[in-house]
Amino acid sequence: MSDLKLDNLHKSYGATKVIHGIDMQIDSGDFCVFVGPSGCGKSTLLRMIAGLESVTSGTVSIEGQPVNHVPAAQRGLAMVFQSYALYPHMSVRQNLSFGLENLHMPKQEVQERINEAARMLQIEELMDRKPGQLSGGQRQRIAIGRAVVREPKIFLFDEPLSNLDAELRVAMRAEISDLHSRLGNTMIYVTHDQVEAMTMADKIAVLRKGLVEQFGRPLDLFNYPANRFVAGFIGSPAMNFADGVIKGASVVLNAGGTIPLPQGRFDTTDGQQVTFGIRASHLSLDENGPIKLSVKTVEQLGTESYVYGQLDDGTDFALHQLGQVDVQQGTVINLAPTLDHSHLFDTDSGLTQRIDTAPT
Amino acid sequence: MSDLKLDNLHKSYGATKVIHGIDMQIDSGDFCVFVGPSGCGKSTLLRMIAGLESVTSGTVSIEGQPVNHVPAAQRGLAMVFQSYALYPHMSVRQNLSFGLENLHMPKQEVQERINEAARMLQIEELMDRKPGQLSGGQRQRIAIGRAVVREPKIFLFDEPLSNLDAELRVAMRAEISDLHSRLGNTMIYVTHDQVEAMTMADKIAVLRKGLVEQFGRPLDLFNYPANRFVAGFIGSPAMNFADGVIKGASVVLNAGGTIPLPQGRFDTTDGQQVTFGIRASHLSLDENGPIKLSVKTVEQLGTESYVYGQLDDGTDFALHQLGQVDVQQGTVINLAPTLDHSHLFDTDSGLTQRIDTAPT
Amino acid sequence: MLEALSNAFSGNSWPVAFIIYLVLGWVLVRPKGRIGGQLMSALGWPIEIAQRLSGATGLPYIFLLPNMIIFGLFTFSPLFINIGFSVTEGQSILFENRPYAGLDNARRLLAETQIDTGALNREDDKFLQAVADTFIFVIFQVPIMVFFALCTALALNREIIGRAFWRSVFFYPVMLSPVVVGFLWTLILKRQGVLSITLMNWGIIDEPIQWLTDPSWTMFWSVAVYTWAHLGFYMLILLAGLQAIPKDLYEAARMDGTNEWRMLRRITLPLLMPTLLVVTILSLVKAFQAFEELYALNVRWISLVAYIFETSGLRGQPTANGLGIAATASLLVALVLILLSLLQIYLTSRQSK
Amino acid sequence: DEVTFLCYQDGNECEVFAGMADAFTAKTGHTVKIDTVGYDVIRDQLENQLQTGSAPDVARVTNLGGLNQYYLDLTPHVDTAYWEENYSATLPWFRQPGGEDAGIYGWMTQLTVTGPYVNVSMFEDAGVDMPGAGATWDDWANALREVKETLGITAGLAMDRTAHRMAGPAFSYGAKFFDDTGTPILVDEGFRKFAETFVGWHKEGLMPAEGWPAGSGTQYKNAAPLFLSGEVAMHMSGSWMINNYAENIKDFDWKVVPAPCGDGGCGAMPGGAGVVAFKSSKSPEAAAMWVDFLAQTENTEAFAAATRNIPAHAGLQASGVDYGDASPVVAASLSVFAANAGEAAKSTPQAYTFQGYNKNHVIYGIVPDYLTKAITGEITLDAALEAIDADVAAKIAE
Amino acid sequence: MSAVWQFLGRRQGHDKLSAVDWIVYIYLFFGFLIIALPVGWIALNSVKSAFQLEKQDLSILPSDFNRVARATVYSDQGREIFIINDLPDWVLNWKDLRPEERAARNVPEFLASYEGRAFYALRSHLGQVPTQVRALIAAQNMPEWLLRYPSMSATARQDVDIEAALAGRSADERRLLGEFLGLAPYEPNRMISQILVTAPHPETGVVQNYAVPKFDPSRPFLAARDATNATSGVIRIPTETATATRTINPSWGNYIEPLSGKAFGVNVNFAACFTNSVLVTLIATLLTLLINSMAAFSLSKYKFRGQTMFFVIILATLMVPPTITLVGVFKAINATGLSGSIWGVIIPGAATPAGVFLLRQYMLTIPDELIEAARMDAASEWKVYWRIILPLALPALAALGILSVIWRWNDLILPMVAIATTKEAYTIQLCLLEFRGEHLSQEHYRLAMTMVSLIPTTLVFVFLQKHITTGVANTGLK
């Protein structure tokens, strides 16, 4: 039972309010990812959980116990830093044992834990090197190892992959997921890369400006975004949005074109200003399609192709197709949305107009 | 006629040979991209063309004239550097005019050229700012602007996008393509990102260890890679490779499984050691498929999914599917290759065994 | 004011030559643009011309040249002149009046008996005394200063109120000239100075102490004042070193449950080691050269440099062979200092690898 | 021609010269450019300048014999009879050692003599009578001890830190300084006796810790601040101090007393600064004329009166000088010093030999260097005396 | 109050000051005292009068005790010592007055109001004796040698008949002449100022005024003379029972006189010293920046044969100060004809190895691409240097500039070697040393001028503090 509960959490730096009241319940064993644009408060939130940052108001509870005033070291958490924060002057072994020695743990046990962690992370041959002699991926493993040996209730990761190159990131992503499934610990993971979020998380919390916009399973966020922000943030390329007005059972786009809405899916009123949303891969080339796109760039990647262009009113739109498409720059093409995958948001509030919710 | 010819070009730093003899003919108006792994000599080659690096042997000719001994400034080229190399202490206007002033061009003309470039690149409102006050994308435009005002015969770009974040890269990619189509200049562009290469190039030169492995149009390289290196380098995720032996008209994989080969497509001999290649998106889930994959990770990105795993002999294999797939980690799945898109390379030489070539 | 200006620029051909040089440059290069730019363009005309004539190959040497000329004239040639003095004898400063003496000066400096009179030599005692005293000074001064510089840097690296103010306060003595430092402290430490009198008023001592010349105090105060004057500089370097230690290491250590003392011992000090090394060696070299402050303080003992200074007779009465003896001593000191600095270069370059 | 004149001053000497230069110009048409510098420069830099050929034409120097090799012989330019008549006592000081040199090299601007200043008020307050004429150093030491005890002052006697001031008392104790051939024999019976006494005075506290022990090496140290601040009752200094004391002492009475005596006589060191012309001068004629001009009786008298110094001019010494508005105290002090010089010439002629010795400056520094160590107990007195002998021998060997 | 504590105690992440914080603040505060007190002490002393400094008076503020006059008069009754109360200040301070100030006083009229021994004391004190004697001799046609008599040699005195010359003079005239000539029983009368203290009489306990020579709290007793009853002798009064009053009186003249060249006994003109130092500092710094940056550019941005050698040489000699090779430096400066002018300080000091090192390290961080871009832009190498490198190295140049200002301003050795003989070229540090004269020490001027010499560096410090701390720290040298 190493669950974590945040209760109306606030944080201000002097007059600057950074976290505006966050409630969250993270269950034991969950892999929870915090995503959000830069500066939204992800790191701050994580550091408050870790105890590195004081709480302005609200409660952080671990296993039901409020820990607001418990020092970082005694909360039973471990943190993996973005830059890993390995002690550069200590060997890998010393890096791993340092925290345990601070607890005055018997040598014997320290040794055992380290060896076990080393085996698990396959870093046995690196034990006597210094961090400076390791590659990025190896360092990452040591940083995780340092957390693992402490057998924490909860792991915290603050953008642990953002310093790596693309290739290594992919590999590390897999390793961390793997680790999670083996250890079964609660993990909280901060990133602003939503590919990471989508592929690793059991639950994702999307943050914006110190508030949680949506908290749920990845595919639920993808398929049932609660508002326009989440819809735009989750998924790559970002969802296409076009403003329009409800006319009966259809949306009339400001750029021209009428899109019929599936029945009973959206809760709309006539004349409502709405934003229609559709992902690039849910569009198809269709001579009769209601959406007219002036093509600006075509990117042929071999196995897939992207077409970028603008609607008549200047709204950017993108099309994503598998395989190689036969579209020329400068032409105008017609696109049809897959109606099942279309979204509708209130233009003013940004809230989804969908009635159905994700299956639980 | 601003074509560029490289003739048996060599470069050594002391005893280290970096470029081993490169012949290449780049036509006027072409957008030519050099790709290759890190350290393969792309930058060196570009800098030799620019005149920033001396030529050890061989000739660089521009418009038919050898320019080996012409100083950089007088070759009529312009270069956009990876970090842009904007003069941080000068305003945008001064950055643009610095080179022209060095040529003692009349003030009037300098002004005109700058204004024109500014208009073209839409940086008119930025003219009095310093580079430090600009966003990454804006800086990029200034760097290009600095090249444009010199009205060079040839543009050289050395990984101009590698410092940008993913989003901006996509946008900038499009802008550079756009600029090329408007100016019609010859452009040489170095990158090691093959997405960039694929989407921007008229011609791609794949370099490895100081030699050109293949030089041709992007889709030709994608569809008809000349050897295993090019096949593995072009396309993302990288092509899957599995070693095997030719048995009649089929390949018997070392990991088990027999794959029939399309008739008349490959030039093989019985018992030949070959490497079978197939892209992740040219595999499909098929209960009878010859390829058995133990699934290690599944990445569901919403619109597409990747499945990573290993064959029986430990070879890594990946599957790429549109949409969301229903595969569980730890299970074994069967895959069938799309035979039309399969590749075959000699294991020793790595050369393709394909008979047909790209249409010209 | 005006008089000083005219004194500075008249009676010497340097300024005139410089103006001619500039005008020539201006004519040759014909710079355009703003006045500052024109000046700079004109200033560099030899380099411009050289590049036009022969390309870029020789340019690095030309860029080095002005510095190297001055450097050669006033830093190198003195070294060689000193070698010249050390192998010749006599009282004259002119080489034509100084007969060659081989190693005689070294013997005058170091031998047991005086080679000119056959009596017991006194010079070696003095020199060795200076060496010994200087060593004592260095041995105490360097660790003490490094320790306090470190303490101060550690204190200033904390989140304290008015950090910039404190930093300035501790750096300020570095801005004072040795003359001022000497004068300042003499005022306090002389027999009837504030220190003695205050201590007497408090009943700690019974009669005033001659802090700077009392043999049991002179070294203490030499070290103290020298440390006072230079601490700020090293404090600053250490502070920079401390600030270069990534903050997240401390956070990681906090997560690891490290207490402050252990944080200092296991994290801060090891990571500060490279800087500490630089500081130690720099201050070691500086302490060996200690002279000006001590000279201004009139301390009782004679440092190595003061010995050279005095013996050379450049100030004070020239004595027979004093120049040669001083030159020999100076070469010995220079050798030690160069070895020390090479050690530093070696250690720092090893560190940076 | 222009004569460049490097001058230093204890009081207003250079200003007086400046006034006289106008008269000189009026008389001869040559001009004099006076460069007033600190004494340091004369002592430390002049010889280097001479060696490197950047010296002035004329300078006011104190190292009279030491710079002989650079002097311009004035004989061809001046009335030698006049010079020999009036300056015969001091002319040898400028000459080369050995006695063969008969050149005329310089004009003594003034005669200085060492001697003690006494804080009269202290004696009065303590109720101690000052020893009279002919008293010995021991008498004075006893009297000073009493004053010190009674008033609770720091010390009784202060002395500038140089062998020049110490020489007079040492002569009194019988130190010879030179053997019959004129070579220095510093440490003899008399010297040793005085050195013992001198160290003893320091140890018992009769002499202050701020005096000799406060200096290091061969460094000179002026004890005047001690006297000025009322810390000591007696200052062993010299006639050059009169003006300073007359000017600056406002809160006690002071006077100059005759040099105390001893077995060896009543020792005092004569000395003074001389104006010399240098061979390297570009206009030797004019330089020589300037020196000669200054040496003329009326000018010398005017100079002595204006600067309140004892003239080195024999005739003026006898006839006295009209010191104008000078306070009677100053005049009286000057005459005591002049008497000291006369007494020394009789009872301790080695004082004049020492003053004329061209390496006396070396000895001035070496003696304090080692005696200080003996005072502070770093070495024994015997070792110090031995060291003085050896070091002097090494330093003057050529 | 609690708000103040809260402010002082505010910290991120922690609620209140820990024990370590307290120790740190105490440490810093002591450090502050150790640094600020000596500097403050100098500042306070710099406005004390010469007299106060001479007396080693350690009171914090510039002040003097209230004083009375003590006179010693010789007459046929012998020596008499007595106190004169209530003299005007100008009489007490007669010796401090400038000639014109003395002339402005009507001394005879003042003297007329006194008689007896006080009159004789004051007549001597106010310098009337020589004047009156001169007048008397002229008026009475007495022999002129009388004026020379005080300095006449003993033998010469035997040749003159002093009694005859004085024959027939009145008692008053005899007394005047006796004081002047030092004829027994007369000696020159004297008058001095003493400190006025109030204390109970040690035996009777009556509180009254005394005159004492020195008020030194460290001495157990004072040798005091009754300031009211003129004839009593010296009594000892315990120091702690005595009180003396002081008047605060800053001597701004300590500053004004040397700066306007009017200071007595100071051979240098401080305004000129200051100008010289400013010139030296400015020109040398500009020159240093120019040639050091050129060398650093060459060493950091080119590859050429001998590069490492040049660099190592520069580094190695970084550690050999001119102090050690002094004689050689002296010869070199002389040989180049620079000695005796400020150029002898400016030029040899311009090529600082430390500066080259600092700039080189900084220039290494400037991307080569910028230089290549400029070359592509057809800029000449000189232009690359001053249009690209110099502006970009500005932070390092600023740091070096500040360092150079400090070095040059505070430099002592080079000026001593190069310009010690030419007073016109003296820098401020040399001028400060001027006070260590042979016989005079003008401590009050020296203190004041020391304060003046601190002004520029302090200004530099205050305004460029940030650059120093970042610039110096990041290069690690001095």
Ligand SMILES: Nc1ncnc2c1ncn2[C@@H]1O[C@H](COP(=O)(O)OP(=O)(O)OP(=O)(O)O)[C@@H](O)[C@H]1O
């Ligand atoms: N010490 C501080 N003082 C004041 N404001 C701060 C402080 N630390 C962070 N902030 C502000 O708090 C907000 C949240 O910062 P935080 O580091 O949590 O963002 P983030 O979501 O982690 O961003 P990123 O993705 O860039 O790491 C930012 O606007 C930041 O400017």
Ligand SMILES: Nc1ncnc2c1ncn2[C@@H]1O[C@H](COP(=O)(O)OP(=O)(O)OP(=O)(O)O)[C@@H](O)[C@H]1O
């Ligand atoms: N100045 C040099 N001296 C010696 N070797 C060099 C030098 N410059 C480059 N090299 C070597 O030449 C090879 C090619 O370098 P180059 O910079 O051209 O690679 P690249 O293809 O641009 O790599 P990247 O993608 O990392 O930029 C590398 O192995 C490099 O180590």
Ligand SMILES: [Mg+2]
């Ligand atoms: Mg963050």
Ligand SMILES: [Mg+2]
């Ligand atoms: Mg490259």
